[in-house]
Amino acid sequence: MIRSVSRAAIAAASIIAVATPALAHMTFEDTQSTPGASFRGVLVLPHGCDGAPTDTVRVNLPEGFGDVTAEDKDGWVLEMPSVDGQVAQTTWSGGSVPDDSHEQFAFTGTFADDLPETDILFAVEQMCGDVALGWEPVVSLGENNTSDHAHHGGEAVTLGDLELTSAFTRATLPNAPVGGGYVAITNTGDQADRLVSAESSFSPDVQIHEMAVVDDVMKMQQLPEGLEIPAGETVTLAPGGLHLMFMNISEPFVEGQTVPVTLTFERAGAIEIELAVQAFGASTTSHSEHEGH
Ligand SMILES: [Cu+2]
CATH class of the missing domain: 2.60.40.2230 (Uncharacterised protein YcnI-like PF07987, DUF1775)
Structure with a gap:
Protein backbone atom coordinates (compact mmCIF):
# COMPACT_ATOMS: atom_id res chain seq x y z
CA MET A 1 0.00 0.00 0.00
CA LEU A 141 29.75 3.72 8.75
CA GLY A 142 33.47 3.32 8.18
CA GLU A 143 36.42 5.64 8.17
CA ASN A 144 37.24 6.91 4.72
CA ASN A 145 36.09 3.65 3.28
CA THR A 146 34.76 5.29 0.16
CA SER A 147 38.15 5.38 -1.52
CA ASP A 148 40.40 2.83 0.26
CA HIS A 149 39.45 0.01 -2.01
CA ALA A 150 38.73 1.96 -5.12
CA HIS A 151 41.84 0.75 -6.88
CA HIS A 152 41.22 -2.90 -6.10
CA GLY A 153 38.97 -5.36 -7.86
CA GLY A 154 37.31 -5.24 -11.22
CA GLU A 155 38.94 -5.74 -14.57
CA ALA A 156 40.92 -2.91 -16.10
CA VAL A 157 39.72 -1.58 -19.43
CA THR A 158 42.12 0.40 -21.59
CA LEU A 159 41.24 3.19 -23.99
CA GLY A 160 44.27 4.94 -25.49
CA ASP A 161 46.20 6.36 -22.55
CA LEU A 162 43.33 5.77 -20.17
CA GLU A 163 42.85 2.83 -17.87
CA LEU A 164 39.44 2.30 -16.31
CA THR A 165 39.06 0.12 -13.22
CA SER A 166 36.60 -0.52 -10.39
CA ALA A 167 33.51 0.23 -12.46
CA PHE A 168 30.40 -0.36 -10.41
CA THR A 169 27.03 0.94 -9.36
CA ARG A 170 24.63 0.04 -6.60
CA ALA A 171 21.21 -1.55 -6.53
CA THR A 172 18.43 1.03 -6.38
CA LEU A 173 15.16 0.88 -4.48
CA PRO A 174 12.11 0.15 -6.64
CA ASN A 175 10.97 3.76 -6.24
CA ALA A 176 14.32 5.54 -6.65
CA PRO A 177 14.41 7.75 -9.76
CA VAL A 178 18.20 8.09 -9.85
CA GLY A 179 21.22 5.80 -9.71
CA GLY A 180 24.94 6.46 -9.26
CA GLY A 181 27.90 5.26 -11.31
CA TYR A 182 31.49 4.83 -10.16
CA VAL A 183 34.80 4.14 -11.90
CA ALA A 184 38.48 4.96 -11.42
CA ILE A 185 40.17 6.56 -14.44
CA THR A 186 43.96 6.58 -14.71
CA ASN A 187 45.66 8.72 -17.34
CA THR A 188 49.00 7.07 -18.17
CA GLY A 189 49.75 9.57 -20.92
CA ASP A 190 51.51 12.93 -20.80
CA GLN A 191 48.55 15.03 -21.86
CA ALA A 192 45.40 15.79 -19.89
CA ASP A 193 42.14 14.31 -21.09
CA ARG A 194 38.58 15.11 -20.15
CA LEU A 195 35.47 13.02 -19.54
CA VAL A 196 32.94 15.08 -21.46
CA SER A 197 29.78 12.98 -21.45
CA ALA A 198 28.14 9.70 -20.51
CA GLU A 199 25.22 7.85 -22.04
CA SER A 200 23.25 4.77 -21.04
CA SER A 201 20.20 2.86 -22.20
CA PHE A 202 19.03 2.99 -18.56
CA SER A 203 18.69 6.77 -18.48
CA PRO A 204 17.82 9.60 -20.86
CA ASP A 205 20.32 11.82 -19.06
CA VAL A 206 23.54 10.64 -17.41
CA GLN A 207 25.28 13.54 -15.67
CA ILE A 208 28.75 14.01 -14.21
CA HIS A 209 28.49 15.26 -10.62
CA GLU A 210 30.82 16.52 -7.93
CA MET A 211 30.38 17.17 -4.22
CA ALA A 212 30.83 20.76 -3.16
CA VAL A 213 30.16 22.85 -0.09
CA VAL A 214 27.75 25.64 -1.02
CA ASP A 215 26.61 28.05 1.70
CA ASP A 216 27.96 25.66 4.35
CA VAL A 217 25.82 22.82 3.02
CA MET A 218 27.38 19.82 1.27
CA LYS A 219 25.69 19.46 -2.08
CA MET A 220 26.21 17.65 -5.33
CA GLN A 221 26.26 19.54 -8.55
CA GLN A 222 26.62 18.83 -12.22
CA LEU A 223 29.92 19.50 -13.97
CA PRO A 224 28.65 20.90 -17.28
CA GLU A 225 32.19 21.08 -18.70
CA GLY A 226 32.94 17.51 -17.75
CA LEU A 227 35.77 16.19 -15.63
CA GLU A 228 39.47 16.66 -16.29
CA ILE A 229 41.74 13.61 -16.05
CA PRO A 230 45.21 15.14 -15.54
CA ALA A 231 48.23 13.49 -17.14
CA GLY A 232 49.77 10.82 -14.91
CA GLU A 233 46.94 10.91 -12.38
CA THR A 234 43.99 8.81 -11.31
CA VAL A 235 40.58 10.39 -10.87
CA THR A 236 38.25 8.20 -8.83
CA LEU A 237 34.49 8.41 -9.02
CA ALA A 238 33.21 6.87 -5.78
CA PRO A 239 30.24 7.11 -3.39
CA GLY A 240 30.36 10.37 -1.48
CA GLY A 241 32.50 12.10 -4.11
CA LEU A 242 32.63 12.49 -7.85
CA HIS A 243 30.09 10.25 -9.57
CA LEU A 244 27.98 9.64 -12.61
CA MET A 245 24.31 10.26 -11.95
CA PHE A 246 21.72 8.39 -13.97
CA MET A 247 18.67 10.66 -13.95
CA ASN A 248 15.12 9.28 -14.28
CA ILE A 249 16.25 5.68 -14.63
CA SER A 250 14.00 3.53 -16.80
CA GLU A 251 14.25 0.49 -14.51
CA PRO A 252 15.81 -0.28 -11.13
CA PHE A 253 19.45 -1.36 -10.93
CA VAL A 254 19.36 -4.98 -9.75
CA GLU A 255 22.18 -6.50 -7.70
CA GLY A 256 24.22 -9.00 -9.73
CA GLN A 257 23.31 -7.47 -13.08
CA THR A 258 25.24 -4.85 -15.02
CA VAL A 259 24.42 -1.37 -16.27
CA PRO A 260 26.10 -0.31 -19.52
CA VAL A 261 27.42 3.20 -19.86
CA THR A 262 29.32 4.82 -22.70
CA LEU A 263 31.95 7.31 -21.57
CA THR A 264 33.20 9.88 -24.05
CA PHE A 265 36.60 11.50 -23.55
CA GLU A 266 37.88 14.54 -25.41
CA ARG A 267 41.12 12.90 -26.57
CA ALA A 268 40.77 9.15 -26.07
CA GLY A 269 37.31 8.89 -27.63
CA ALA A 270 34.37 6.79 -26.46
CA ILE A 271 34.14 3.43 -24.76
CA GLU A 272 31.26 1.37 -23.41
CA ILE A 273 31.84 -0.19 -20.02
CA GLU A 274 29.64 -2.35 -17.80
CA LEU A 275 28.98 -1.20 -14.25
CA ALA A 276 28.57 -4.23 -11.98
CA VAL A 277 25.54 -3.67 -9.75
CA GLN A 278 26.59 -4.13 -6.12
CA ALA A 279 24.33 -4.43 -3.10
CA PHE A 280 22.20 -1.47 -2.07
CA GLY A 281 24.49 0.83 -0.08
CA ALA A 282 27.75 -0.90 -1.11
CA SER A 283 30.76 1.40 -1.22
CA THR A 284 33.29 -0.58 -3.27
CA THR A 285 33.55 -3.25 -5.93
CA SER A 286 35.03 -5.76 -3.49
CA HIS A 287 31.70 -7.21 -2.37
CA SER A 288 31.14 -9.03 -5.64
CA GLU A 289 33.89 -11.55 -4.94
CA HIS A 290 32.02 -13.40 -2.22
CA GLU A 291 28.47 -12.96 -3.37
CA GLY A 292 27.00 -15.26 -5.93
CA HIS A 293 23.22 -15.21 -6.19
CU1 LIG B 1 24.63 13.41 -8.09
Whole structure:
Protein backbone atom coordinates (compact mmCIF):
# COMPACT_ATOMS: atom_id res chain seq x y z
CA MET A 1 0.00 0.00 0.00
CA ILE A 2 2.83 2.33 0.92
CA ARG A 3 4.76 1.26 -2.14
CA SER A 4 1.94 2.03 -4.56
CA VAL A 5 1.75 5.62 -3.32
CA SER A 6 5.48 6.00 -3.87
CA ARG A 7 5.33 4.56 -7.35
CA ALA A 8 2.56 6.90 -8.39
CA ALA A 9 4.59 9.85 -7.18
CA ILE A 10 7.68 8.68 -9.00
CA ALA A 11 5.76 8.04 -12.20
CA ALA A 12 4.80 11.69 -12.12
CA ALA A 13 8.41 12.63 -11.53
CA SER A 14 9.71 10.70 -14.46
CA ILE A 15 8.15 13.07 -16.99
CA ILE A 16 9.88 16.07 -15.44
CA ALA A 17 13.38 16.99 -16.56
CA VAL A 18 15.53 17.42 -13.47
CA ALA A 19 18.50 18.66 -15.45
CA THR A 20 19.22 22.09 -14.05
CA PRO A 21 22.81 23.30 -14.58
CA ALA A 22 23.70 23.46 -10.89
CA LEU A 23 21.64 20.70 -9.40
CA ALA A 24 21.95 20.84 -5.66
CA HIS A 25 21.38 17.54 -3.92
CA MET A 26 19.85 16.70 -0.61
CA THR A 27 22.49 15.40 1.77
CA PHE A 28 22.73 14.81 5.51
CA GLU A 29 24.26 17.51 7.66
CA ASP A 30 26.33 14.84 9.41
CA THR A 31 27.42 11.96 7.16
CA GLN A 32 29.55 9.86 9.53
CA SER A 33 28.49 7.17 11.99
CA THR A 34 29.42 3.61 13.02
CA PRO A 35 27.65 0.24 13.35
CA GLY A 36 25.81 0.13 16.68
CA ALA A 37 25.71 3.91 17.01
CA SER A 38 22.73 6.19 17.22
CA PHE A 39 22.44 8.67 14.38
CA ARG A 40 20.49 11.88 13.94
CA GLY A 41 19.76 12.47 10.28
CA VAL A 42 19.22 16.12 9.43
CA LEU A 43 18.03 16.74 5.89
CA VAL A 44 18.16 20.22 4.45
CA LEU A 45 16.01 20.81 1.39
CA PRO A 46 18.30 22.09 -1.36
CA HIS A 47 15.42 23.74 -3.23
CA GLY A 48 11.82 23.12 -4.30
CA CYS A 49 10.86 21.45 -7.55
CA ASP A 50 11.38 23.89 -10.42
CA GLY A 51 9.94 26.78 -8.46
CA ALA A 52 7.08 24.88 -6.83
CA PRO A 53 7.02 24.67 -3.02
CA THR A 54 7.77 21.34 -1.35
CA ASP A 55 4.77 19.73 0.37
CA THR A 56 6.04 16.24 1.22
CA VAL A 57 9.37 14.80 2.34
CA ARG A 58 9.62 11.01 2.66
CA VAL A 59 12.65 9.11 3.93
CA ASN A 60 12.85 5.40 3.08
CA LEU A 61 14.81 3.91 5.96
CA PRO A 62 17.39 1.25 5.14
CA GLU A 63 17.45 -2.21 6.70
CA GLY A 64 19.40 -2.28 9.93
CA PHE A 65 18.33 1.20 11.01
CA GLY A 66 16.03 0.79 14.03
CA ASP A 67 14.56 2.59 17.08
CA VAL A 68 13.45 5.38 14.78
CA THR A 69 11.89 8.58 15.98
CA ALA A 70 11.24 11.61 13.80
CA GLU A 71 10.91 15.22 14.80
CA ASP A 72 7.52 16.86 14.45
CA LYS A 73 7.27 20.07 12.48
CA ASP A 74 4.61 22.72 12.97
CA GLY A 75 2.12 22.63 10.12
CA TRP A 76 3.21 19.19 8.92
CA VAL A 77 1.68 15.73 9.45
CA LEU A 78 4.25 13.11 10.45
CA GLU A 79 3.68 9.46 9.52
CA MET A 80 5.95 6.50 10.26
CA PRO A 81 4.55 3.31 8.70
CA SER A 82 6.12 0.04 9.84
CA VAL A 83 6.93 -3.12 7.92
CA ASP A 84 7.55 -6.30 9.97
CA GLY A 85 7.69 -4.29 13.19
CA GLN A 86 10.34 -1.87 11.97
CA VAL A 87 9.68 1.71 10.93
CA ALA A 88 10.16 1.70 7.15
CA GLN A 89 9.55 5.34 6.31
CA THR A 90 9.17 8.74 7.88
CA THR A 91 6.95 11.09 5.92
CA TRP A 92 6.26 14.73 6.58
CA SER A 93 3.36 16.03 4.51
CA GLY A 94 0.87 18.86 4.24
CA GLY A 95 3.28 21.71 4.82
CA SER A 96 4.84 24.10 2.36
CA VAL A 97 8.47 25.08 1.91
CA PRO A 98 9.06 27.79 -0.70
CA ASP A 99 11.60 27.11 -3.43
CA ASP A 100 14.36 29.28 -1.99
CA SER A 101 14.06 28.33 1.67
CA HIS A 102 16.33 25.80 3.39
CA GLU A 103 14.06 24.00 5.84
CA GLN A 104 15.30 21.06 7.93
CA PHE A 105 13.72 17.65 8.52
CA ALA A 106 15.24 15.45 11.21
CA PHE A 107 14.96 11.92 12.54
CA THR A 108 16.97 9.73 14.88
CA GLY A 109 17.66 6.00 14.90
CA THR A 110 20.30 3.37 15.61
CA PHE A 111 22.43 1.45 13.15
CA ALA A 112 22.54 -2.31 13.87
CA ASP A 113 25.74 -3.75 15.36
CA ASP A 114 26.21 -6.19 12.53
CA LEU A 115 26.09 -3.72 9.65
CA PRO A 116 29.25 -3.67 7.52
CA GLU A 117 31.45 -0.59 7.66
CA THR A 118 30.17 0.73 4.37
CA ASP A 119 28.08 3.60 3.12
CA ILE A 120 24.40 3.35 3.99
CA LEU A 121 22.02 4.99 1.60
CA PHE A 122 18.67 6.56 2.50
CA ALA A 123 16.30 7.05 -0.42
CA VAL A 124 14.49 10.36 0.02
CA GLU A 125 11.55 11.62 -1.97
CA GLN A 126 10.82 15.33 -2.12
CA MET A 127 7.41 16.18 -3.56
CA CYS A 128 5.90 19.40 -4.78
CA GLY A 129 2.30 18.75 -5.83
CA ASP A 130 2.51 16.02 -8.47
CA VAL A 131 6.21 16.54 -9.12
CA ALA A 132 8.71 14.43 -7.17
CA LEU A 133 12.47 14.52 -6.89
CA GLY A 134 14.54 11.61 -5.60
CA TRP A 135 17.69 11.90 -3.48
CA GLU A 136 20.14 9.38 -2.09
CA PRO A 137 21.91 10.91 0.90
CA VAL A 138 24.55 8.60 2.34
CA VAL A 139 25.89 7.93 5.83
CA SER A 140 29.33 6.37 6.03
CA LEU A 141 29.75 3.72 8.75
CA GLY A 142 33.47 3.32 8.18
CA GLU A 143 36.42 5.64 8.17
CA ASN A 144 37.24 6.91 4.72
CA ASN A 145 36.09 3.65 3.28
CA THR A 146 34.76 5.29 0.16
CA SER A 147 38.15 5.38 -1.52
CA ASP A 148 40.40 2.83 0.26
CA HIS A 149 39.45 0.01 -2.01
CA ALA A 150 38.73 1.96 -5.12
CA HIS A 151 41.84 0.75 -6.88
CA HIS A 152 41.22 -2.90 -6.10
CA GLY A 153 38.97 -5.36 -7.86
CA GLY A 154 37.31 -5.24 -11.22
CA GLU A 155 38.94 -5.74 -14.57
CA ALA A 156 40.92 -2.91 -16.10
CA VAL A 157 39.72 -1.58 -19.43
CA THR A 158 42.12 0.40 -21.59
CA LEU A 159 41.24 3.19 -23.99
CA GLY A 160 44.27 4.94 -25.49
CA ASP A 161 46.20 6.36 -22.55
CA LEU A 162 43.33 5.77 -20.17
CA GLU A 163 42.85 2.83 -17.87
CA LEU A 164 39.44 2.30 -16.31
CA THR A 165 39.06 0.12 -13.22
CA SER A 166 36.60 -0.52 -10.39
CA ALA A 167 33.51 0.23 -12.46
CA PHE A 168 30.40 -0.36 -10.41
CA THR A 169 27.03 0.94 -9.36
CA ARG A 170 24.63 0.04 -6.60
CA ALA A 171 21.21 -1.55 -6.53
CA THR A 172 18.43 1.03 -6.38
CA LEU A 173 15.16 0.88 -4.48
CA PRO A 174 12.11 0.15 -6.64
CA ASN A 175 10.97 3.76 -6.24
CA ALA A 176 14.32 5.54 -6.65
CA PRO A 177 14.41 7.75 -9.76
CA VAL A 178 18.20 8.09 -9.85
CA GLY A 179 21.22 5.80 -9.71
CA GLY A 180 24.94 6.46 -9.26
CA GLY A 181 27.90 5.26 -11.31
CA TYR A 182 31.49 4.83 -10.16
CA VAL A 183 34.80 4.14 -11.90
CA ALA A 184 38.48 4.96 -11.42
CA ILE A 185 40.17 6.56 -14.44
CA THR A 186 43.96 6.58 -14.71
CA ASN A 187 45.66 8.72 -17.34
CA THR A 188 49.00 7.07 -18.17
CA GLY A 189 49.75 9.57 -20.92
CA ASP A 190 51.51 12.93 -20.80
CA GLN A 191 48.55 15.03 -21.86
CA ALA A 192 45.40 15.79 -19.89
CA ASP A 193 42.14 14.31 -21.09
CA ARG A 194 38.58 15.11 -20.15
CA LEU A 195 35.47 13.02 -19.54
CA VAL A 196 32.94 15.08 -21.46
CA SER A 197 29.78 12.98 -21.45
CA ALA A 198 28.14 9.70 -20.51
CA GLU A 199 25.22 7.85 -22.04
CA SER A 200 23.25 4.77 -21.04
CA SER A 201 20.20 2.86 -22.20
CA PHE A 202 19.03 2.99 -18.56
CA SER A 203 18.69 6.77 -18.48
CA PRO A 204 17.82 9.60 -20.86
CA ASP A 205 20.32 11.82 -19.06
CA VAL A 206 23.54 10.64 -17.41
CA GLN A 207 25.28 13.54 -15.67
CA ILE A 208 28.75 14.01 -14.21
CA HIS A 209 28.49 15.26 -10.62
CA GLU A 210 30.82 16.52 -7.93
CA MET A 211 30.38 17.17 -4.22
CA ALA A 212 30.83 20.76 -3.16
CA VAL A 213 30.16 22.85 -0.09
CA VAL A 214 27.75 25.64 -1.02
CA ASP A 215 26.61 28.05 1.70
CA ASP A 216 27.96 25.66 4.35
CA VAL A 217 25.82 22.82 3.02
CA MET A 218 27.38 19.82 1.27
CA LYS A 219 25.69 19.46 -2.08
CA MET A 220 26.21 17.65 -5.33
CA GLN A 221 26.26 19.54 -8.55
CA GLN A 222 26.62 18.83 -12.22
CA LEU A 223 29.92 19.50 -13.97
CA PRO A 224 28.65 20.90 -17.28
CA GLU A 225 32.19 21.08 -18.70
CA GLY A 226 32.94 17.51 -17.75
CA LEU A 227 35.77 16.19 -15.63
CA GLU A 228 39.47 16.66 -16.29
CA ILE A 229 41.74 13.61 -16.05
CA PRO A 230 45.21 15.14 -15.54
CA ALA A 231 48.23 13.49 -17.14
CA GLY A 232 49.77 10.82 -14.91
CA GLU A 233 46.94 10.91 -12.38
CA THR A 234 43.99 8.81 -11.31
CA VAL A 235 40.58 10.39 -10.87
CA THR A 236 38.25 8.20 -8.83
CA LEU A 237 34.49 8.41 -9.02
CA ALA A 238 33.21 6.87 -5.78
CA PRO A 239 30.24 7.11 -3.39
CA GLY A 240 30.36 10.37 -1.48
CA GLY A 241 32.50 12.10 -4.11
CA LEU A 242 32.63 12.49 -7.85
CA HIS A 243 30.09 10.25 -9.57
CA LEU A 244 27.98 9.64 -12.61
CA MET A 245 24.31 10.26 -11.95
CA PHE A 246 21.72 8.39 -13.97
CA MET A 247 18.67 10.66 -13.95
CA ASN A 248 15.12 9.28 -14.28
CA ILE A 249 16.25 5.68 -14.63
CA SER A 250 14.00 3.53 -16.80
CA GLU A 251 14.25 0.49 -14.51
CA PRO A 252 15.81 -0.28 -11.13
CA PHE A 253 19.45 -1.36 -10.93
CA VAL A 254 19.36 -4.98 -9.75
CA GLU A 255 22.18 -6.50 -7.70
CA GLY A 256 24.22 -9.00 -9.73
CA GLN A 257 23.31 -7.47 -13.08
CA THR A 258 25.24 -4.85 -15.02
CA VAL A 259 24.42 -1.37 -16.27
CA PRO A 260 26.10 -0.31 -19.52
CA VAL A 261 27.42 3.20 -19.86
CA THR A 262 29.32 4.82 -22.70
CA LEU A 263 31.95 7.31 -21.57
CA THR A 264 33.20 9.88 -24.05
CA PHE A 265 36.60 11.50 -23.55
CA GLU A 266 37.88 14.54 -25.41
CA ARG A 267 41.12 12.90 -26.57
CA ALA A 268 40.77 9.15 -26.07
CA GLY A 269 37.31 8.89 -27.63
CA ALA A 270 34.37 6.79 -26.46
CA ILE A 271 34.14 3.43 -24.76
CA GLU A 272 31.26 1.37 -23.41
CA ILE A 273 31.84 -0.19 -20.02
CA GLU A 274 29.64 -2.35 -17.80
CA LEU A 275 28.98 -1.20 -14.25
CA ALA A 276 28.57 -4.23 -11.98
CA VAL A 277 25.54 -3.67 -9.75
CA GLN A 278 26.59 -4.13 -6.12
CA ALA A 279 24.33 -4.43 -3.10
CA PHE A 280 22.20 -1.47 -2.07
CA GLY A 281 24.49 0.83 -0.08
CA ALA A 282 27.75 -0.90 -1.11
CA SER A 283 30.76 1.40 -1.22
CA THR A 284 33.29 -0.58 -3.27
CA THR A 285 33.55 -3.25 -5.93
CA SER A 286 35.03 -5.76 -3.49
CA HIS A 287 31.70 -7.21 -2.37
CA SER A 288 31.14 -9.03 -5.64
CA GLU A 289 33.89 -11.55 -4.94
CA HIS A 290 32.02 -13.40 -2.22
CA GLU A 291 28.47 -12.96 -3.37
CA GLY A 292 27.00 -15.26 -5.93
CA HIS A 293 23.22 -15.21 -6.19
CU1 LIG B 1 24.63 13.41 -8.09
